[in-house]
Amino acid sequence: MAMLPVEGGSNSSDQSVPGGNEAQAREKLLPRNYEDILKFALENTNPEEASHEPMSEERKKWLNQALAGMFTDEVKILKGKLEELSDILKSNREEDEERKENLLEYIVDLCDRIDNAKDLIKLDGWKVISRCLDDKSAEVRWRALEVAGTILQNNVYVQDCLLKEGAMKKFMKMADEDDSDLVKVKAIFALSCHIREHNASEIAFVKADGFSCLMRAMQSNNQKIQIKSTFLLKALLISQPEFKDGAQQIGMVQQLTGLLNTEHNAAHEHIAAALLCLVTEHPAAIADCRLPRLNLKKLLENRMTLIKDREEFQEEHQYCQDLLTMVFMSGNHDNKSSADR
Template sequence: MADGGSERNRQLPQNLQSLLRMAVEAGAAAGEGSAAEPMPEERRQWLQEALASAFSGQADELQQIKDCLQCLQGEPGEGTEEEEERREQALDLLADLCENIDNAADFCKLDGMRLLLEQYLERPEAELRWRAAHLVGTCSQNVPFVQEHALALGAMGTLLRLLDRDCSEAVRVKALFASSCLVREQEVGLLEFLKEDGFSVLMRAMQSDVMKLKVKSAFLLQNLLLSHPEHRDTLCSMGMVQQLVALLRTDHNSFHEHVLGALCSLVTDFPRGLAECRVPELGFEQLLREHRRQVQMQEEFQEELEFCERLLRICFQDSPEDSVGMDR
């Protein structure tokens, strides 16, 4: 009996979803006998312990959030190297805790988001800035309440400025992550992104020497075009077609797939984008054919190959049969 109890203790649920599932299973097991048969005392005690453990865990996490915020209080430039390390650890712990939606909401209600945006994204220490940007993104992912709260505090402008100008590569990458979390599937976020000239910032990020920025910014552009094709005219006016084609002329890399995907979105059912891709001086057709030859025998670039073939078909009426003959 003691061994059974020990085994059950090891299997206590780690979250409320697991707890509910176990409660249902326990109810089903009790129902296998007589309808009037009470739940065995041992199982009842086990469920009570599970409930107590789950809810005390929630309370413990809220207290941890409060403790971390207390650690983070203080004016910029204040404290020793040891104090900075404690603040880094507090931001790391908050990032783990705020993976949970309820914790992210509690963090905002305790004014944690304001602290990040008004102090920590402006700190002189890059280690604190990138952790703060990461935490903004972690809290905001797919949580409308947190997204709206952060945007109301001016998060988009601050994050795009960091992405565009910060001297730290890590800060720029995390600022892009946080910006993405605020703009995707969030109409208010997209409006702020447009107001802050976010597409120009993305263009410059794709032209940087930081490969992570190139890949992630091209991926974000591709997704924004898929979900918001109404902004294609704005992008064409910015010279986005020419800029994307220029990026394809650089040494082949993983971000080319997203560049080609963005170009597909700019030409599909959009005459202006199509016309710009067909300008002879751009040399886009020959570039696509060379790119296709480069990737067609490599299985890991299958999606990139499909984008090439789609662009050739849409822009230059290239059929699969014609392409095989021409490549030979």
């Protein structure tokens, strides 16, 4: 089991006595697992002075004892951090905002390991983290969403649990309504981690009018929000091609085309990829692309001219080429596109 330093444990007194900030700073500098120790050793060893002689049994014993003294069970530390955070939330003091942020950062580092993410749920930690989603501080809210995304990512156990808890609807509401763009970005990140590669969550998202949620996110002036929402749309359509019907019926072709018809920016590569994915093997979406009022053919041709020979936009150029071929050249409507690769 990966281990953590004792000083990073559940003792919440660091912040309540003079020198608490210094203690917290020291805690962040200490190695949190054996990988950190190896990194520290490599960075602080002079190769010319290093000994290549076999380690004696006495030295091995000393080293093992030293490591055992430095480290303790991560689950115990996680439990302590959650308890500390819960206590702070109950006190609801404005001066505790930085402590909440620091604790959430520590928890997200712990939960980067899948077993710890499961343990957070088993420890009823989600009840604590979910309370942070309603915090008045955007800094706390986005960090809580980062914890949510981290524990959900590629973790079926957590995805199952949070689906039952109804966390998805909270993430959708925050992506729609929060007044902080960074919180919205992290809400879409949490949604993506909740949904991707989890069939039940994908279906629940679509039933909850998730495509409309993504459409609203795409209309943001924030490029990160646009990129994350279109990336999630593409992932859903690849995972569940039958979802294309619903996306097409609510006007997703018109939405994506309209976004492409704005001043060129970094989000357009992802928008073009999502549109290409939607029209692939979907005649109704192709028919929408051919609507004269969209003027998509000219838009794509102009875009290809604009980004021609610019290496950073070669993928977008390929998506535009594939769209032109698939939509406006007969006999190619059923081809697999580059957006599916």
